[in-house]
Amino acid sequence: MQSANLQKDKLALIEKIIHTEDQSTIDFLxxxxxxxxxxxxxxxxxxxxxxxxxxxxxxxxEPSFTWEEIKRNARKINF
Known part of the structure; x- marks a missing residue:
């Protein structure tokens, strides 16, 4: 059985989709x-x-890096 929060989220999304008038949003979905x-x-x-x-x-x-190391290294790059 689905949790109440999951069910609530799904219903909220359905409601938004029903009221959407933007074709690009519908195409994306x-x-x-x-x-x-x-x-x-x-x-x-x-x-x-x-x-x-x-x-x-x-x-x-080849070495691997943590996400923090990647961010730190990216910040060092001068464009």
Missing amino acids: KDVFSDDNSEYQLTNEQKLIVEDATAKYYSGE
């Missing part, structure tokens, strides 16, 4: 709920890149 995920498929080349990076990560060949 249709895309979100679409079963067609083909536009998000990786190419074979992209899959190889991910597999290579994953192997390097697990082997220790």
